[in-house]
Amino acid sequence: MTRHHLTSGGAGSWLAAKVDMAKHPTDRHRFMFADTLYEDADCYRFLLEGLAHLLGRKIDVPAAVDFPDYRVSGDFDIATYAGNPEWRAFLANLRAEAASSLPELTWLVEGRDPWEVFRDRKFLGNSRIDPCSKILKREVLDAWREANADASTDVFCIGIGPHESHRYHRLAERMAAAGWRYEAPLIGTWQGELGPFGYLADAGIERPRLYRKGYIHNNCGGFCIKAGHAHYHNRFAVDPERYEYDAMMERKLAEFIGKPVTMLTDRQGDNVKKPLSLDAFGARLRANPQMSFDYEPGASGCGCMVDFANDNEPMEIAA
Ligand code: SF4
Numbered sequence: 174m175t176r177h178h179l180t181s182g183g184a185g186s187w188l189a190a191k192v193d194m195a196k197h198p199t200d201r202h203r204f205m206f207a208d209t210l211y212e213d214a215d216c217y218r219f220l221l222e223g224l225a226h227l228l229g230r231k232i233d234v235p236a237a238v239d240f241p242d243y244r245v246s247g248d249f250d251i252a253t254y255a256g257n258p259e260w261r262a263f264l265a266n267l268r269a270e271a272a273s274s275l276p277e278l279t280w281l282v283e284g285r286d287p288w289e290v291f292r293d294r295k296f297l298g299n300s301r302i303d304p305c306s307k308i309l310k311r312e313v314l315d316a317w318r319e320a321n322a323d324a325s326t327d328v329f330c331i332g333i334g335p336h337e338s339h340r341y342h343r344l345a346e347r348m349a350a351a352g353w354r355y356e357a358p359l360i361g362t363w364q365g366e367l368g369p370f371g372y373l374a375d376a377g378i379e380r381p382r383l384y385r386k387g388y389i390h391n392n393c394g395g396f397c398i399k400a401g402h403a404h405y406h407n408r409f410a411v412d413p414e415r416y417e418y419d420a421m422m423e424r425k426l427a428e429f430i431g432k433p434v435t436m437l438t439d440r441q442g443d444n445v446k447k448p449l450s451l452d453a454f455g456a457r458l459r460a461n462p463q464m465s466f467d468y469e470p471g472a473s474g475c476g477c478m479v480d481f482a483n484d485n486e487p488m489e490i491a492a
Pocket residue numbers: 209287298303305306309392393396397398399475477478
């Protein structure tokens with residue numbers, strides 16, 4: 174039996190793999206990572222360090238400060254945007270090194286980041302519809318599974334914990350209908366109830382820095398089209414330069430598409446839902462520094478890797 178652990182670089186999927194490996198010590202354990210090319214530098218550090226620990230292997234892993242900036246500096250045209258070439262080259266090198274030091278890891282890359290997907294689709298994702306994760310994660314993983322896995326011998330494990338078990342049940346049902354077995358090793362376990370951070374401390378692995386900064390998940394460098402006001406309020410406070418970069422990208426995309434598309438929406442005033450740009454939200458936060466939001470930092474992934482709920486919705490604007 175081969176057990177494939179789907180990881181997005183989150184702490185939950187690390188603990189799920191650890192629990193599952195202890196439960197199935199004689200099975201083959203493999204790891205899959207669908208890279209958006211837009212993860213936090215410390216997410217890549219954590220992914221590699223965490224897997225090396227699970228496999229009982231010592232490898233050289235760069236610290237977050239050794240990575241180049243993921244952002245493109247200066248003014249640029251989003252029509253030809255293709256990420257920061259230095260960042261992309263660094264990641265390509267990291268993948269090549271991991272292929273030799275951690276051959277159990279399948280590191281999949283579609284080749285674009287979320288902003289390129291939004292531009293190419295002429296559609297900025299939102300809390301309900303996520304072309305970024307559909308194209309960069311789910312379709313890439315689906316294609317790999319169909320080409321390489323065997324339903325009679327392969328099991329796929331995900332890091333969903335007990336508090337999100339409804340998401341797992343939806344997924345497992347869908348995959349079972351297609352003939353595949355999906356499991357969530359943390360559901361029904363006390364390790365899942367306790368969460369990953371104590372286990373990481375025991376293992377001597379520093380939790381990813383986005384958690385330390387109060388982010389709720391460790392995906393896409395803390396940027397996310399599914400995130401709400403509380404998330405961006407935290408980003409504005411702890412990563413103001415990244416917030417400004419997100420706002421600039423949103424602005425560039427809206428100009429490129431020719432519509433005032435935004436990730437956030439707002440009902441202030443007349444209770445009618447309308448777009449709220451990060452520029453406008455930032456101005457509101459600056460004018461009201463006392464604003465606060467209910468927000469619980471945690472160990473959850475954003476879930477986009479396995480959230481198929483709206484995959485049949487249109488994800489591009491008709492020309
Ligand atoms: S974390 Fe958010 S922005 Fe990144 S791929 Fe998932 S849904 Fe898209």
